[in-house]
Amino acid sequence: MTPSGPKDLSGQRFSVRYHLTGTETAAQATAASICREQTVEVPDEVIPLGPIREQIVGRLEAFHRVASGAFEATISFAAETAGTEFTQLLNVIFGNISLQPGIRVARVDVPASGFSWLKGPRFGRKGIRTRLAVPDRPLLCTAVKPMGLSAKELADLAYQFALGGIDIIKDDHGLADQPFCLFEERVTRCAEAVARANRETGRHCLYAPNVTGPAGVSIQRALFAKQAGAGGLLISPGLTGWDTMRQLAEDERLVLPVIMHPALLGSFATDPHSGLSHYTLFGQLPRLAGADACIFPTYGSRFYFSRDDCRSIAEGANDEFGAYRRTFPTPGGGLTFERLPELIEFYGPDVILLIGGALRQYGPDLVANCQQFHRCVSRTPAVKAG
């Protein structure tokens, strides 16, 4: 085997902490196999000598026991293995080994200033607060729905929500471009309705239409939405691919806050011994891919997330992570007014609280319901400056 491989690698590396299930011997073998599987994907004896063997193959940096039958392996990869593409970064982190049991990504560690080619959230928490002119309380979010209403009916809802003091009104993530409610008409009408309410209230409520769509179409929808007066964008990267979200976040023609919806991503976190940790899936990846806020189902909702899962998501959104801005945790999936004090205590005041369908259950006067939502939240302690 003659030496082969690139002679000009930078030496910069990123690393991934994998949690491995099994005996120590098995976990060590798995760690060694990950180093090859995620890079060269050939048997050891076929790996050329030189830079490929020494730098391209993943490198086991640390290995220790974290619980009975569970081990953490920290594996580093040459920055160049991911090129300058989020698709390939995901592939190196978890592409092939998603097909193997007993391997879970616990955490991704990026270079100190992040990846030069990946900008992350453009707004982050401070940027969204500045746009809304709400410096310190939890933010209020709701959705226009259900699917099947006309654009005009949805716009009427949006108007009432904005009048009642909601900060962020998003499309339901199931509103796409169905024949009974076409994207362009819906966005035009809803943006107009929210702008009208803002003129009446003096507030800065933003409307975030769902731009999830076919390949090449999400960016076109986002550009249309911007022209129509949308104040943000909602996207489900599980449906479009993560990189479409990055594209929206980075496009200089848009410059709009990006709100991520978790549709179709749940399977990555279902099995506690495989997939991606809640920390990485809803904390770190959204930041890498440019989300300013990430929706997830809170504990105690109709979904199964535990308190630990949710704490972990909030930490992933908040912890130091390269130079990436912090993303707003946006718990939803079954909030009620009664639970707001508890949830604000749990997540802290630097949070977006999403009440969807439940907001309609408090009576027919939606403006009054929103005002009540507002009062529940405004009684809570403010975010500390800094």
Added chain:
Amino acid sequence: MTPSGPKDLSGQRFSVRYHLTGTETAAQATAASICREQTVEVPDEVIPLGPIREQIVGRLEAFHRVASGAFEATISFAAETAGTEFTQLLNVIFGNISLQPGIRVARVDVPASGFSWLKGPRFGRKGIRTRLAVPDRPLLCTAVKPMGLSAKELADLAYQFALGGIDIIKDDHGLADQPFCLFEERVTRCAEAVARANRETGRHCLYAPNVTGPAGVSIQRALFAKQAGAGGLLISPGLTGWDTMRQLAEDERLVLPVIMHPALLGSFATDPHSGLSHYTLFGQLPRLAGADACIFPTYGSRFYFSRDDCRSIAEGANDEFGAYRRTFPTPGGGLTFERLPELIEFYGPDVILLIGGALRQYGPDLVANCQQFHRCVSRTPAVKAG
């Protein structure tokens, strides 16, 4: 609640068979909640009377016990809920409920002629066989790798593989556009090398470069590849989003066979009580999204798939499914010459056999190794006509 909703729905519906874990009472409650969760996503009392309640909300068509503590619920959805977009179709099938435990998509049932807006595989098995002029034996596939080799070194490998009689040479799915091996140079050189070998052998080996890339970039890479003489395209929809694969399959400027790689998709199938069945994930969805062949790790490989998993994938690729063409099952992940007779008996001769790194382990003469691969396969019974 006043009646509301679209008055002109077609009445056409598609349906999904969900496997639900739990007691019968719990499973029935879950089935009822799926009907709302995947469509209107509001509590029952908020659903307007009329077409939304009667047609937009999912409809439980059948419910029966399939095993102890396991039930199958067949739920139908109005065709219009998915609009004419694969992203939204995925969302209706499994978007929000991916976040709930104990729900697994067993199978998708489409209208008799499929969806008018979704063409499926352009080539299918027959189309690929026609392109290769190989009517009836198992097809041979391998990959150029490892990551870290230069474009010239990879092209040298491709040349030897093609000389040795490989039918389909794909890029390793980890070859993207890294600085040490840029996409355009690699594709140009490899396509040229395979064309040169074809002139010498008289065969029709096709080279399928990996066009997995950032949003909007995969289609550009595919167009470049076509110009450069590529005979097919490799894509990982788990990395790009499924709809990017559909885009490649449908683009009239391309007209190239599409080979799907399963990177990052494994988490959907890991937990047998959640996610997507192997039948749907690697059998049905690839066909809906236009793959002519779908790679997956065979049983007995370094991945965990069982014989039943693999049989189910092969059935999903082969069963009647709307008017969609049949996709080639493409088992890989650890094939050896010794296992070929067994695998051909298991999958049948209408299969693409992918031997990657192992092909290098039989000795330094790669042409001879490929010829040996060819001999192992050519001794097997042919595909029956029809």
